Amino acid sequence: MQTEIAKAFDLADRVAVVTGAASGIGRAASILFAKAGANIVIADRSGDALSETASEISKLGRQVVPVVMDVSNRSEVEALIGTAIERFQGIDIMANVAGIMRGAMFLDVTEEDLDALIAVNQKGVFFGCQAAGRAMAERGGGSIINIASAGMDSPAPNISVYAMTKAAVAMMTRSLATELGPQGVRVNTVAPGFTDTGMTQRHWIDGDGKENLEARDSIWSQMSERVPLGSIGQPEDIAFAMLYLASDASRFVTGQVLRPNGGVAMP
Ligand SMILES: NC(=O)c1ccc[n+]([C@@H]2O[C@H](COP(=O)([O-])OP(=O)(O)OC[C@H]3O[C@@H](n4cnc5c(N)ncnc54)[C@H](O)[C@@H]3O)[C@@H](O)[C@H]2O)c1
Known part of the structure; x- marks a missing residue:
């Protein structure tokens, strides 16, 4: 018989959409969500590696739909959510994981780097929150998980724009949590340390x-x-924090930043 604790973390029959699922944290989270029972729509701009994640999930006996797309393109994000709804009739979990890093000293940051980081890390998460948030609000519930970074808590040379985009993700999360709470949609941030x-x-x-x-x-x-x-950190260390936020174990948690970072930042 399933224990109360196992039930709280169980994702059986839930539908999750995970971006950045071809590699690292997104890949680990997709596989862990599948192990917890979810069917998954995985998205990434890198198609070959995405197929490898898809085959790992299939081996677990879950349904998986790989979508090659770019999170910085609004219509592609909307199409991604549309695919999930068409295939599974709705979504329960949206994990906005895709992100990029470009390092440069503040005075040397080019406009191209600035635009690229904002496009993926900030606008990509925004589009994911908007498209998934609409679908979840309409259906009366869901959990959105946005990936920020310990970099947003610890100013350091070379990562100013990356850190700025991640701080924006945490603030976006809090704002949206206030608006979607009444519709049963929780929105939280995970801010990993060096992984x-x-x-x-x-x-x-x-x-x-x-x-x-x-x-x-x-x-x-x-x-x-x-x-x-x-x-x-290992990708699985971050995925377990995401599993907590995806599941009913965190049903009273919204607008928060969870920091699996080994203690490197304690703001
Ligand atoms: N690794 C770390 O130390 C660390 C620390 C803090 C936060 N993070 C964050 O974790 C998230 C995952 O990163 P990771 O460490 O697993 O890196 P990763 O490079 O292994 O994975 C990122 C994935 O995102 C995909 N991606 C990038 N731009 C995309 C786009 N425009 N559209 C669709 N997919 C795109 C990449 O193809 C890749 O598969 C990122 O948001 C990153 O900023 C990572």
């Missing part, structure tokens, strides 16, 4: 997939030293 994904691996894996182990060990130890729990 071992494609976004961070580019510091030690080159374009041909060759890994520089010395560079990796040096970055891991530098990052880990700053963290009270003494390590960097």
Whole structure:
């Protein structure tokens, strides 16, 4: 018999849409949501890697619909939500995970970098919140999870625009939570610390997939030293925080920032 605790975290018969699902945190969250029982629409601009996530989910016996799209394109985001509704009659969980990082010192940031970061990290999440929020409000409930970053809590050189977009995500989340709460829609942010994904691996894996182990060990130890729990995160560590927010275990939680970050930022 299912325990009360297992039931609270159970996503059986729920429908989740996850962007950025071809890699890292989005991939881990899609697979964990599927393990918890959800059917999933996975989206990413990278089609080949998305197919790999889809086949992992199929192996778990869940239904999965991969959609190759760009979150910075409003009509493609609306079409994504339309696909989910058409296929599954509605959506229960929307995880806006897709994001990009471009580092530069503030005085050197080009307008192209500024626009690119805002387009994906800020407008992409906005479009996802709007399209999913409408569908969920109409249906009377749902959970939206937006991915920000510990960078929004810790000002540092080189990441000013990235951090700015992530702070905007947290504020967008809070505003929307006030508007959609009465319709039963919860909206929360997850702000991960430094996590071992494609976004961070580019510091030690080159374009041909060759890994520089010395560079990796040096970055891991530098990052880990700053963290009270003494390590960097794995994608699954972030996915478990997302599972909590996706599930009924967090039914009284909205407008919040959850920080799986090893303690690196404690605002
Ligand atoms: N890895 C970290 O240390 C870390 C820390 C804090 C926050 N984050 C955030 O977590 C989220 C996931 O990043 P990750 O670390 O898994 O990186 P990742 O690079 O492994 O995955 C990001 C995915 O998003 C997809 N994507 C990028 N732009 C897109 C677009 N315009 N449309 C559709 N898909 C797009 C990429 O193709 C990729 O599959 C991002 O929002 C990132 O900012 C990551």
